[in-house]
Amino acid sequence: xxxxxxIDDIESFPEIIQEAIQLKENPxxxxxxxxxxxxxMLFFNASLRTRLSTEKAAKNLGMQVMILNVNDAWxxxxxxxxxxxxxTTEHIKEAAQVIxxxxxxxxxxxxxxxxxxxxxxxxxxxxxFVKHATVPIINMESATMHPLQALADAITIEELKKTKKxxxxxxxxxxxxxxxxxxxNSFVKMMxxxxxxxxxxxxxxxxxxxxxxxxxxxxxxxxxxxxxADFVYAKxxxxxxxxxxxxxxxxxWMMTQEKLKTAKFMHCLPVRRNVVVTDAVLDSSNSVVIQQxxxxxxxxxxxxxxxxENLY
Amino acid sequence: xxxxxxIDDIESFPEIIQEAIQLKENPxxxxxxxxxxxxxMLFFNASLRTRLSTEKAAKNLGMQVMILNVNDAWxxxxxxxxxxxxxTTEHIKEAAQVIxxxxxxxxxxxxxxxxxxxxxxxxxxxxxFVKHATVPIINMESATMHPLQALADAITIEELKKTKKxxxxxxxxxxxxxxxxxxxNSFVKMMxxxxxxxxxxxxxxxxxxxxxxxxxxxxxxxxxxxxxADFVYAKxxxxxxxxxxxxxxxxxWMMTQEKLKTAKFMHCLPVRRNVVVTDAVLDSSNSVVIQQxxxxxxxxxxxxxxxxENLY
Amino acid sequence: xxxxxxIDDIESFPEIIQEAIQLKENPxxxxxxxxxxxxxMLFFNASLRTRLSTEKAAKNLGMQVMILNVNDAWxxxxxxxxxxxxxTTEHIKEAAQVIxxxxxxxxxxxxxxxxxxxxxxxxxxxxxFVKHATVPIINMESATMHPLQALADAITIEELKKTKKxxxxxxxxxxxxxxxxxxxNSFVKMMxxxxxxxxxxxxxxxxxxxxxxxxxxxxxxxxxxxxxADFVYAKxxxxxxxxxxxxxxxxxWMMTQEKLKTAKFMHCLPVRRNVVVTDAVLDSSNSVVIQQxxxxxxxxxxxxxxxxENLY
Numbered sequence: 009x010x011x012x013x014x015i016d017d018i019e020s021f022p023e024i025i026q027e028a029i030q031l032k033e034n035p036x037x038x039x040x041x042x043x044x045x046x047x048x049m050l051f052f053n054a055s056l057r058t059r060l061s062t063e064k065a066a067k068n069l070g071m072q073v074m075i076l077n078v079n080d081a082w083x084x085x086x087x088x089x090x091x092x093x094x095x096t097t098e099h100i101k102e103a104a105q106v107i108x109x110x111x112x113x114x115x116x117x118x119x120x121x122x123x124x125x126x127x128x129x130x131x132x133x134x135x136x137f138v139k140h141a142t143v144p145i146i147n148m149e150s151a152t153m154h155p156l157q158a159l160a161d162a163i164t165i166e167e168l169k170k171t172k173k174x175x176x177x178x179x180x181x182x183x184x185x186x187x188x189x190x191x192x193n194s195f196v197k198m199m200x201x202x203x204x205x206x207x208x209x210x211x212x213x214x215x216x217x218x219x220x221x222x223x224x225x226x227x228x229x230x231x232x233x234x235x236x237a238d239f240v241y242a243k244x245x246x247x248x249x250x251x252x253x254x255x256x257x258x259x260x261w262m263m264t265q266e267k268l269k270t271a272k273f274m275h276c277l278p279v280r281r282n283v284v285v286t287d288a289v290l291d292s293s294n295s296v297v298i299q300q301x302x303x304x305x306x307x308x309x310x311x312x313x314x315x316x317e318n319l320y
Numbered sequence: 321x322x323x324x325x326x327i328d329d330i331e332s333f334p335e336i337i338q339e340a341i342q343l344k345e346n347p348x349x350x351x352x353x354x355x356x357x358x359x360x361m362l363f364f365n366a367s368l369r370t371r372l373s374t375e376k377a378a379k380n381l382g383m384q385v386m387i388l389n390v391n392d393a394w395x396x397x398x399x400x401x402x403x404x405x406x407x408t409t410e411h412i413k414e415a416a417q418v419i420x421x422x423x424x425x426x427x428x429x430x431x432x433x434x435x436x437x438x439x440x441x442x443x444x445x446x447x448x449f450v451k452h453a454t455v456p457i458i459n460m461e462s463a464t465m466h467p468l469q470a471l472a473d474a475i476t477i478e479e480l481k482k483t484k485k486x487x488x489x490x491x492x493x494x495x496x497x498x499x500x501x502x503x504x505n506s507f508v509k510m511m512x513x514x515x516x517x518x519x520x521x522x523x524x525x526x527x528x529x530x531x532x533x534x535x536x537x538x539x540x541x542x543x544x545x546x547x548x549a550d551f552v553y554a555k556x557x558x559x560x561x562x563x564x565x566x567x568x569x570x571x572x573w574m575m576t577q578e579k580l581k582t583a584k585f586m587h588c589l590p591v592r593r594n595v596v597v598t599d600a601v602l603d604s605s606n607s608v609v610i611q612q613x614x615x616x617x618x619x620x621x622x623x624x625x626x627x628x629e630n631l632y
Numbered sequence: 633x634x635x636x637x638x639i640d641d642i643e644s645f646p647e648i649i650q651e652a653i654q655l656k657e658n659p660x661x662x663x664x665x666x667x668x669x670x671x672x673m674l675f676f677n678a679s680l681r682t683r684l685s686t687e688k689a690a691k692n693l694g695m696q697v698m699i700l701n702v703n704d705a706w707x708x709x710x711x712x713x714x715x716x717x718x719x720t721t722e723h724i725k726e727a728a729q730v731i732x733x734x735x736x737x738x739x740x741x742x743x744x745x746x747x748x749x750x751x752x753x754x755x756x757x758x759x760x761f762v763k764h765a766t767v768p769i770i771n772m773e774s775a776t777m778h779p780l781q782a783l784a785d786a787i788t789i790e791e792l793k794k795t796k797k798x799x800x801x802x803x804x805x806x807x808x809x810x811x812x813x814x815x816x817n818s819f820v821k822m823m824x825x826x827x828x829x830x831x832x833x834x835x836x837x838x839x840x841x842x843x844x845x846x847x848x849x850x851x852x853x854x855x856x857x858x859x860x861a862d863f864v865y866a867k868x869x870x871x872x873x874x875x876x877x878x879x880x881x882x883x884x885w886m887m888t889q890e891k892l893k894t895a896k897f898m899h900c901l902p903v904r905r906n907v908v909v910t911d912a913v914l915d916s917s918n919s920v921v922i923q924q925x926x927x928x929x930x931x932x933x934x935x936x937x938x939x940x941e942n943l944y
Contacts, residue, residue: 036356044660046688056393056415060386060422064358067384072691074684077392080701081680082902091906093808098902101914102921103680106901109926110684184405277418278394278410282403290413297414302421348668368705368727372698372734376670379696389704496717589730590706590722594715602725609726614733 009314011144013134015155015194021201024159025166028303028310032163035068035309041316042071048111049075049148052118052133057277057301058148058156062115065308069316074110086136100133104140113144113315120151120188122252128152144315146308149190152217157276158194159307162202164300165239168272173203174238177271179230180210181284182257183244191276192245193220200224209233213255217248230260234267241274242285265289272296321626323456325446327467327506333513336471337478340615340622344475347380347621353628354383360423361387361460364430364445369589369613370460370468374427377620381628386422398448412445416452425456425627432463432500434564440464456627458620461502464529469588470506471619474514476612477551480584485515486550489583491542492522493596494569495556503588504557505532512536521545525567529560542572546579553586554597577601584608633938635768637758639779639818645825648783649790652927652934656787659692659933665940666695672735673699673772676742676757681901681925682772682780686739689932693940698734710760724757728764737768737939744775744812746876752776768939770932773814776841781900782818783931786826788924789863792896797827798862801895803854804834805908806881807868815900816869817844824848833857837879841872858891865898866909889913896920 011017018024031037047066049059059075066073078084084103085096092099107114118133134150147155165176176199178192197220199206208216209227227233234240242263247253263273263285273285273295281287289295323329330336343349359378361371371387378385390396396415397408404411419426430445446462459467477488488511490504509532511518520528521539539545546552554575559565575585575597585597585607593599601607635641642648655661671690673683683699690697702708708727709720716723731738742757758774771779789800800823802816821844823830832840833851851857858864866887871877887897887909897909897919905911913919 046691048684051392054393056388056410057418059392060360060388060419063386064384064422067358072688074687076680076684080675080683081678085905089906089911092904093907097904098680099905101905102901102903102925105922106681106925107684109922110688110929277414279414280404280409281397281411281413282401283405287401298417298421301414301418305422363704366705368700368722369730371704372672372700372731375698376696376734379670589726591726592716592721593709593723593725594713595717599713610729610733613726613730617734 009311009318011138011146012155012311012315013138013145013147013150014153015158015197015201021162024310025162028159028163028306029167031309031313032306038313039068039070041313042066042069045112045316046072046074046110047113047115047312048107049073049115050078050107050117051076052078055117055148057304058117061304062148062156062308065305065312068309069312071312086132100136101140104137105142108142111143112319113146113312114141115146115148116150117148118150120190122186122188122246125251146311151188152190152193154190154194154276156304156307156311157191158198159311160300160303161195161241161274162198163303163307164274164296165202165204168296169238171238173205175205175236176239176241177233177237178208178241178243179233179263180214180261181242181244181263182259182261183280183284184257186246186252186254187244189216189245189248192216192243195241196220196224207233211256211258211261213247213249214245215249216245231267234271237271239274240268240271243275244284262286263289265292268294270294274300277301321623321630323450323458324467324623324627325450325457325459325462326465327470327509327513333474336622337474340471340475340618341479343621343625344618350625351380351382353625354378354381357424357628358384358386358422359425359427359624360419361385361427362419362429363387363389367429367460369616370429373616374460374468374620376617377624380621381624383624398444412448413452416449417454420454423455424631425458425624426453427458427460428462429460430462434498434500434558437563458623463500464502464505466502466506466588468616468619468623469503470510471623472612472615473507473553473586474510475615475619476586476608477514477516479611480608481550483550485517487517487548488551488553489545489549490520490553490555491545491575492526492573493554493556493575494571494573495592495596496569498558498564498566499556501528501557501560504528504555507553508532508536519545523568523570523573525559525561526557527561528557542579546583549583551586552580552583555587556596574598575601577604580606582606586612589613633935633942635762635770636779636935636939637762637769637771637774638777639782639821639825645786648934649786652783652787652930653791655933655937656930662937663692663694665937666690666693669736669940670696670698670734671737671739671936672731673697673739674702674731674741675700676702679741679772681928682741685928686772686780686932689929689936692933693936695936710756724760725764728761729766732766735767736943737770737936738765739770739772740774741772742774744814746810746812746870749875770935770939775812776814776817778814778818778900780928780931780935781815782822783935784924784927785819785865785898786822787927787931788898788920789826789828792920793862795862797829799829799860800863800865801857801861802832802865802867803857803887804838804885805866805868805887806883806885807904807908808881810870810876810878811868813840813869813872816840816867819865820844820848831857835880835882835885837871837873838869839873840869854885855891858895861895863898864892864895867899868908886910887913889916892918894918898924901925
């Protein structure tokens, strides 16, 4: 693997999922692979799970880890040709090349503006690193994608599925803040690549980018969508068509035990209790959100392993 | 040792103190004990000594260390059943379980509000981690306790005492800000467990929680209390009865060489010079505050060692 | 080497430069030298290159690294005899002694006020650490000096020079913010110690401290200075005589390809594009700024190596 900026960088989905499950059984099996190799993690935004699980994954492989909260440095400039006479101190061209010399792999977290749709779609921060860095880039959630989360989700479904082709439903949920579409986008793409019956349900106006949903069935009736589901992934996102807007906070879309029935409950976390999903669901044995979070370590570790192997 | 949230978690006080002193002589003697083990340190509040000494201690034992300033993530919710529609993003139930999967031990620093006495007394943050985490918790100073400091203090007294049962005095000191009672509380409890003659002196109104001081003699006359002392621990705390209030900033309570005479001067640091204690005391050979701070490493290291040994 | 607070701590300039170049060829050759040794890096100010390259250098030598953004702790007091009743919480006397017990080497970054010339000249923060710490101090850029940068610059010139005694020009550049003289000062001192023809060019009023420039030729005509240059180091600094003031933002002083001709372009980074220097220069093969930044690792590593060797 040459980089992991989106799930299209995966060569074989069944293989990477199985290898991640094997790593989980023996996390230190490749602890010498990362000797003399350094992961630099760059955060433009807040992180808890992603930060800790990715650091853990790299250390399980014997890598050195260096972390920079970009706010501890200064504002970076991303525009070509700009006269940097204002509030940006260093151009991404220099920053990415320089950091590449201190790292063997760079991982980047950079959220969208949710204001400028075209700019967010261009993945200007992530792709500037891809363009100017001279080492492989890992996406720790970008403007429109969260491929490490999607890989952890696929591992979790593989571990828990009881039928060859389970039914999986992505169900939009209410939320007080405008959130990115990144988690939903990457989950949708991942479900299109693994052997599941996949449906999306949300209120009208919350259609995700059609270039991502493609022919995945979209139902506006949540109950109809949830019928017979094996896995239900609740997640809020802000509107894509009315970009970044909150159109609806209808608590009828909150996930409940009544709706969930016997399905496994999935969420990427952090989750707002009794807004996105009830306490009863999260505290039940049907909730697999903690297991999903654990699989973040092994999603990151298999990605780091495959990139490290490609370096030699 | 299963956890170290307060000094009651110590099984044998003489033994842990002696073992810490032995570790100090050979800090790397157990450097393989922590192989493949990870300490996650979570800071809700500022730290200098605690952060550096605890990280050092873990690395002396060969552990991996991951540090999260909680402010680099987001606000956590601690109330059960709350509808998380406002400014908290993740519930401690998820956070503690998730972080437990990335760590073998979690250390937490979370100061009191000094506003809500009952809530602070409940140790809501620390105890939420104890309740929801699935790995051992170490207290790096909580609302009402600072047991790593108290252990370092006991080590220091053991190293320096010239009589079998030295006289130790905890002497309240003035301070411009309202400070927690945590250091004083844990020091009092520690002195009750080791072989010392122990007295507390403070102005009226500064009585600590009587459930902690128990039958420890309290004197309102500082000079009388200091008479013949071998060790004097100066420390400010805000009022417990008029909770979190500053009742008094009387500089007559500042520690001076005249009052100290030949006693050793102790303080947990940071200390405000010429407010809590004079320059002359801190710069004299009677001050043992630097040695106390050094013993923070070995207090943390013996605690980590005992918890690690219990994991196997 | 006992410390590295300024370039005068270097015993032999040709030797340290050659040894750094050898380290670069085999960065892990001394990876056991730092076993059981800890570098603590203290940041009073923002950092990107310095932080990552110094951490990398220490880890290449097998050291443990602990990093403290001083803002994550509290304000330190530096005045002797002060009554600490206001906004400082801990005196440098305690802080430096305490941190020394957790570290084998302490590295400090502390920028100038650019307001109080005498205080900045006294290097009050850096020198307080030198005075009160009990372990060697490394300067990661102080009020008036940036000796790790100057060493990386000297390494870069040595690697790239095509004549025995190349012509090197330090050329002042415009900038929207008042910047320290530290980089320029240390570069000037370094050039005085290595075998180069060295000139400084800047507008009148931008004379650096004459105790540093000594008899280095200063030209106010940039074109005249650049004539026949092999290396041109562009850098802004604020006025030394009218201390910390911006006297001039004349874009005629910006470095361009026309002025540079075939000379190598140097800058310490971060650099403001199209203000200090044009895109065309930075994007050309004459720019060596990325190589300079890479050499920061080996400048730090050779300094750490020499200090570690002196510890035994």
